[in-house]
Amino acid sequence: MQLRQLPTRRSFLLSATVAVVLAAALFLAGGLGLSPWSVSQSTPEASAGRGPATGADPLAADISTLQDRARRNPRDPVALGTLGLNYVQQAKITADPTYYPKAEEVLKRSLTLDSTDNFAAMGGMAALESARHNFSQGLDWAKRAVAVNPYNATLYGTLADAYTQLGRYSEAADAVQKMVDLKPGTPSLARASYAAELRGNTTTARTDMQRALQSAGSPADQAFARYYLSEMAFNNGDAHQALTDAEQGLRAVPNDAPLLQIKARAEAALGKNTEALTDLARAGQRLPLPEYVLQLGELYQSLGRTKEADQQYDIFRAEQKLFAANGVTLDSDAALFEADHGDHKQALALARKSLQSRPFLDSQDALAWALHTNGQDEEALTASNKALALGTRNALFHYHRGMIQQSLGNTDAARDDLTKALTINPHFNPLHAPKAQAALKAG
Known part of the structure; x- marks a missing residue:
């Protein structure tokens, strides 16, 4: 031995x-x-x-x-x-x-x-x-x-x-x-929750995250667990529960950026767009992550406020350049942004590079979508199938595969995936969810 x-x-x-x-x-x-x-x-x-809301850091x-x-x-x-x-x-x-x-x-x-x-x-x-x-x-x-x-x-x-x-x-x-x-504690139980969520086992994932919350020894850990509980609720179509979890987390740590961000997504899903815009802006001011900038831009765009949306997209591009200049490998986020809002060829190049360094589900999905926007739908379908191979409940992944199937003329398969996307979360994205609904009505 x-x-x-x-x-x-x-x-x-x-x-x-x-x-x-x-x-x-x-x-x-x-x-x-x-x-x-x-x-x-x-x-x-x-x-x-x-970080602390007041006092020295x-x-x-x-x-x-x-x-x-x-x-x-x-x-x-x-x-x-x-x-x-x-x-x-x-x-x-x-x-x-x-x-x-x-x-x-x-x-x-x-x-x-x-x-x-x-x-x-x-x-x-x-x-x-x-x-x-x-x-x-x-x-x-x-x-x-x-x-x-x-x-x-x-x-x-x-x-x-x-x-x-x-x-x-x-x-x-x-x-x-x-x-x-x-x-056993908040960090390990949170990872166990994530492992279950990747495989589509949302019941176990939420149970493990509840255990992580019970193990939380600080307000920051409580806010962390509340954030993921809120995100899981939102990603599975329960915006009311997502809002409740976010608000409970914010009572532990006021002005917490991730909680403000997920609260905003829940608010937008519930039609509270003014509150959503305010909370997303606050989240970005507190923590200027590219994802917050992009979400704010897409919410503006969904409301027809294209000038404000374009401003956020310009900021997103600038932030991506800053991250790349400091050694961060750009991957699925950058590829999806270019596929949806920019240069389709660049999207494909970024997606292929991302898959080499990070062969994760996100990268497979980003490659699928980039291939689709470049008219390469057969290869896109293969990548999309890989993104969903673990059984992950992800509305965006199913939306992407549904639109790819539609382009291939696979009407029944397209309907199945688009329906699944909207069943999982009818408000998964302020731009893509309405497109999924329109595609189903047209089909």
Whole structure:
């Protein structure tokens, strides 16, 4: 029988210093924010936009302290590794990708000083590469970190996130189960919920997320769990429940950006467009994520306010350029945007590149839609089938396949998918849901 590798003495010393930061930063950079329902997405995040509403920013204060410590002792791998993790976390919280090059620089310096037992810096590199959508590299670093410290639950979260985004779903499920076994709590139960949701098991997914909420030890964790409960309700067509969950989360953390965003989507579904526009704008001001900008643009467009929509689309393009300039691989979001609002050829190029680096369900769907907009529907149908192969309940995926089937002249199949899309969520997108309804009436 092969003995399980135990952490070294130095690993335990590192654990005492960086465990809290590691858990926070790696969970923030995890795959939940890259899920098909958060447009991550991948990745992956847990507390983005959930800094304190008032007072000093504790993460910024920690960064300043660690910077001073690293200047006084530039050969301190723990300080450098923890600083790198904090940079990754700050990038997620602020949606500022310029922190990624800073994180890479200090994490590599940390690993130069200690490349053997430095699981914190290895985990930091895993989080960084996943945050930049370089999932193969993220997986390699996560494996190295787990080999050094196989009893750190958070590291199995990074492993699961990378496996998920690489389309290795069984291995991801095994890593999630290991994480739950080691430390059942909000981070591990949330990932278990996501694994069930990917397979279309929404009952188990909601149960696991309710358990994550019950395990929440802080207002930020409560807001995180409430956000995903709200999103699951919205994605399954229950806008009233989605609004309730979002409002309950906002009582825990007022002005929380993800909760404002999902609240806005529920409000739009319920015809409360003025409130939806206000909340989406607030979410974007709090956390300027491209997905929020795009959702606001599409809501404006659905209301006939094309000038405001075009302004948001210009901002989206600028943000994509900023992310790319700081090492983030553009993938399904950028491809779908170009397919719907821009250059169809560029959409296809982005989608093909995305599939190479991130062979996840989202990438298959984006490739399918990009192929469709370029008139390549036979190949599009193959990709669309792959996007739905796990049984995921995703209205947008079914809408895309329905429109592809319609273009191929497969009338019955088109009707089935379009009906399924609207059955799952009749308000899945302010632009595409009406098109699905129109296509069914015309067919």
